[in-house]
Amino acid sequence: MLLLGIDIGTSSIKVAIVDANTQKTLALAQYPDTESPITSLQLGWAEQSPEMWWEHIQQAIVLCHSKGTYNPGDIAAIGIAYQMHGLVLVDKNQKLLRDSIIWCDSRAVEIGAKAFDAIGHQKCLSHLLNSPGNFTASKLAWVKANEPKIYEQIYKVMLPGDYIGMKLTGDITTSISSLSEGVFFDFVNNEISKDILNYYGFNKAMFPEIRPVFADHGHLLASMANKLGLSPGIPVSYKAGDQPNNALSLNVLNAGEVAATAGTSGVIYGVSDQLTYDPQSRVNTFAHVNYTEQQKSMGVLLCINGTGSLYRWTKNLFGAGESYVQMNDEAKQVPLGSDGLRILPFGNGAERMLNNKLVGVHMQNIDLNLHSRSHIYRAVQEGIACAFRYGLDIMRENKMNPTVIRAGRANLFLSDLFAQSFVNMTGIPVELYQNDGSVGAALGAGIGSKIYASPSDAFKNMHAIQLIEPNGDDVEPIYQEWKCLLERQLLATN
Known part of the structure; x- marks a missing residue:
């Protein structure tokens, strides 16, 4: 069947x-x-x-x-x-x-x-x-x-x-x-x-x-x-x-479980059993797939509009003829912190986590004698990881404190550099799975048509293919500098 x-x-x-x-x-x-x-x-x-x-x-x-x-x-x-x-x-x-x-x-x-x-x-x-x-x-x-x-x-x-x-x-x-x-x-x-x-x-x-x-x-x-x-x-x-x-x-169905993705947009999605909300509506709460009136299962969603879309833009502008694999390999040759180059990845519409402001993409500290396209490749990935950290801190304010995050090995998580940067910036280990949204939809159809007796039956053969943990790199100064740049830009944005 x-x-x-x-x-x-x-x-x-x-x-x-x-x-x-x-x-x-x-x-x-x-x-x-x-x-x-x-x-x-x-x-x-x-x-x-x-x-x-x-x-x-x-x-x-x-x-x-x-x-x-x-x-x-x-x-x-x-x-x-x-x-x-x-x-x-x-x-x-x-x-x-x-x-x-x-x-x-x-x-x-x-x-x-x-x-x-x-x-x-x-x-x-x-x-x-x-x-x-x-x-x-x-x-x-x-x-x-x-x-x-x-x-x-x-x-x-x-x-x-x-x-x-x-x-x-x-x-x-x-x-x-x-x-x-x-x-x-x-x-x-x-x-x-x-x-x-x-x-x-x-x-x-x-x-x-x-x-x-x-x-x-x-x-x-x-x-x-x-x-x-x-x-x-x-x-x-x-x-x-x-x-x-x-x-x-990713079999994230129960309170406290958290998923992430970094496709066109970047998302952290945690499950709660409470009707929770952020007072500023920077992160958003919706009914999860298994929500019922009797059993409140809520999805708390942080969204960054321009993650994969920024990396695609970068490829089109600087990496014509290169594959994403080649771009990632070049980025790995650049030291941690991209020799001071910082990028804000907010150029794909109003960002809810930034109170619906249109911030745009910004590059800071460009040195024409030092920075190459490889620096841009790395700085984009580090900037996106910083944006995830900023958003996760908002989720922590709202009592969402994950100890592990599950993600599919797809899109930006195909980059070892990005995956490690994400883990180091957030301080949260990531379990990677060989999953796909269309496969999830197929399994959902099996649950909905009662082919599976329960959702757990649909995932009995699912196993993590990789666990990524913080590797000891000191990324906090990078993040704090990035955060100061963001805060200055927010003040300048109407």
């Missing part, structure tokens, strides 16, 4: 086929080979086409089939992971009304700030666990205010995974986890927030039917099955945002 997992990333789509019995990955495909475009019509805006996601998903599934390592007819369930916080709008004919306003878009920051003040800070934090900020609810309010003709045609408001689920099954569903990441959900009253509906003037009928994350979200249409070479009627039995899904894929 096989499971199909789809991961709707910002940079690309990944699809995995997993053997449910052994949890082994039989096929893995990514589409496209180059990174998918983000449309930025104005400074701070970021949009992508959901039709592009759908086309790329179809291509990735075909690529998996072409490997010839399994029988597509044996696929029994589908799971979907997706980039969080995106806004997708369709009319009553399930036709897209506009491109998706995605997670790193900053246009709604002021709208969310006004809602925070109007509803009341304590009311928002205690009920929504977050400021409305520039999350999905505020993006929808932007559409209402600036694109009224589009707003009038809205039949359903969705997140990216809900849209792909609709394309596969014809059904439109969501979950408490998804609604919470859009800051639509009231945890005290266990309902879509009346405060958000009333303040923004939203019609509750625009929101899809709520089902658990691990549940039947519809069955594969015959037309789609024929198109994708699959059997009709396969259930979509799991939908989750990429960071809760990354945590699931």
